[in-house]
Structures are given as structure tokens and as C-alpha cells.
Amino acid sequence: MFDISPAEWTAILLSLRVAVIATLVATPFGIALAWVLARRDFWGKSFLDAVVHLPLVLPPVVTGYLLLLTFGRKGLVGGFLADHLGIVFAFRWTGAALACGIMSFPLLVRPMRLSIEAIDRRLEQAAETLGAAPWKVFFTVTLPLALPGVLAGMVLGFAKAIGEFGATITFVSNIPGETQTISSAIYSLIQTPDGDAAAGRLVIVSIVLAIGALIAAEWFARRATQRLHGN
């Protein structure tokens, strides 16, 4: 039963690659945005917050289609990137990573934002009185104290990215070896006669990855509390 075929391995490894790249690229943006949302008040903040959460509530197929319009070969951004930098997203695994990164972004940002909000700002003031410039305060106090939340956000974002389906298949289709992730492979398998066993194996792999990620995120959240209390 549990003989994973080369084709299934390809889908699993591609999913992992797409999710890892999506998470790593999204993380610096996520930290910056979490900090802005946690610490700054400005005109249009609620709007920015809504835009970040949009992928969570929009039909994934809509997000995927918007990505296709924007980042496709004829899209405004996609055309520019392809012509000037040689970066192509449409129907490539990089496009899958982009779709996964955007779809998982709200989940990635949220724990980061909460952990930055939980930091006692008086500690940052203390750092300033000790001679730390604002950027040093961020890297020596804010970020280390928020680190468990940052890691929890990365894990949740990764888990979401691994399971992403709707936006990815709309934007980059379902090409084995290039854009066929675990989710789209399962989708293809259950439409194929005799695909049940293979689909079942990939379903189990998905469940294991998801549960592992949730346990890891929970563990990081507990570490965060310990860190803030200095034990």
C-alpha cells in the first residue's frame, strides 16, 4: 500500500519546494508588515489589513485568475518581469510558489503580528536609553522576543502553502513535474480510474504534513510565552 511511486514523489518534492520557497520569500515581507500593523497608526491601515486578509475570504479561483491577469505573460507585471528580468511565473513552478505565498500570507502574518503586539514596549524604551538606535532595538529586542511567533507564522504559512490548490491550478495549471503539487496530483488521481490507492497515499502524506506543522506551531507559541517571561 505504501509504495510511493516516482510520479508521486515528484509531486511531493515539488510541493515541498514550492512551499519552502513561498515561505522563505514571504517571511521578510510578513515580518515588516506585521510590525507596521502592530506598531504604526496611519491613514488606510484598516484597508491594508483587509487587503492582506483578502486571499483568506476570496474564492481561490478569483485570486488565481487575478494572478494570471497580473503576472501572466501578457499581464502588466508579468510582461515587464519576463521582458526585462527573464522571470516567468505563468505555468512554471515559480508561479505556483507565488500563488502559494500570496494565499498563505494572511496565516503567516497573523502570529507574527500578535507576537509583536505582545512585546512590552517599555523594554524597547529601555534599550533606547542604553544607546540602541531604532534599528538595533528592532534586531536585538523586538525580533528576538517575537521570534517564536515569527517561526509559528512561518510554519502555518508553510502548511497552508503545501495544501494550496484553487489559486495555483487556476494560475499555473496542473503540469506534472512543473506545477503539479500534491493537491493537484490528488485532484487528477481521483478523476482517473484506479487512481484511488495513489490518491490515498498522497492524502495520508498531506495529513501527516499538516498535523506536524500544527504541532510545531503550537510548540513555538508555548516557547513565546516562556521567552517573554524570561525563564
Add this chain to the structure above:
Amino acid sequence: MLRVDIEKQLGEFSLSASFASEGRVIGLFGASGAGKSSLVNMIAGLLRPDRGSIVIDGETVDDTAAGIHVPTYRRRIGYVFQDARLFPHLSVAQNLDYGRRMNGLAPDPAQHKRIIDLLDIGALLGRRPGKLSGGERQRVALGRALLSKPRLLLLDEPLGALDEGRKLEILPYLVRLRDEANVPMVYVSHDAAELRQLATQIVVLKQGRVTSFGGVKVLT
């Protein structure tokens, strides 16, 4: 050493204080709500005056007329808060070393040892702040502020969060600090007895106004 002439409106409360002192330990005395912490926060640069100037050691750090506001991290002050505010993710040793690293100062093992001995915190170096008692935390906070080599040390009710027994434990260290550390201090307290032991000059603050200024005898 310290010249303050500021005005600040904080909601309903208005603070207007003016004094100049060469004292080694300036005691800032007043009931809670008199504006002591706001005044100290302004000296530290954490709060900006609406009008006026602050001069530390000959350097103008605030002057609203000239548009000068030196940010906190460039003021070279030390600040000991009532609630210690040690960094929970760093060990005691790392907390102590923080100011030196941030200011890019060369290690000074002699001063390091002198201050650790003065405050009796050598045995705590490997611990995390969460594992310290209130009194120990306050001694580490003192050491951390001193080791950043400030030209002025601000202490905002450093004994305020401690019970009587702990206060008696810390007071002798503060007296030693005054006599041996050679750093001018601004010491905020609502406790006249504490200030009589420590301060060389007193500023009395009442509802945002300086009502008297002079030697410790103004406390009586």
C-alpha cells in the same frame, strides 16, 4: 550639570518646571501624579517638551526654539526604571553587556568587575531575569545602566516596587554608588527618608510645578 526649563501639556495635566543643578544627586521629590516621571522621561528624551530646553553636561539635548531634539539613544544617559525592565531573552551577563555593545565601546574588564563587585551581582551572571528576585533584578538594572557609561544616571523610584526589607537591601548599594561610581544622578522618589539618605540637592514638584529647590533641608 543639568539645566531644565520646560513646559508640557499632558491631557488635563500641565507640567512646567525650571531648575539648574550642579548637585551630584538631584532628588526629585513629589507625590504620585506630581509629574516626576514625565519630567524624567523628558530628560531621557522619551517624551518631548512642548516648549523649553534641557541641557545635560553642557550639551543642549532639547531646545524647542532651535528645533533641537536629540533622540534618546544618543543622549548617553542611564535609566533605571521602577520595574527594572531587564531583557527577558538575555542572561544577566548579556543584559549587563548590552549598553556597551550598542554604544560600540571597547570592553573594560576593570570597570565591569568594579561594578559587579559594587552591586554584588557576580553570582547572578548566568541566570535569566525570570529567575531573579525583585531586589536582584533592580541591582542588575543598576549595573546595566552604569556599564553603558552614562554621563547622567536617571533613577525613577528604583525602590518603588520593593517591600521594606528589599529596600533596606538596596539602599546601601545606592549610597555606595553615589560615593564611588562618580556618575551624577537624578533620583526620583515620593519617600522623603530615602532622599535624605541619598540626595545632595532637592527639587520639590507639586501638581506639575517646582515649589522649592535647595539642599535636603527643603524636605522638612
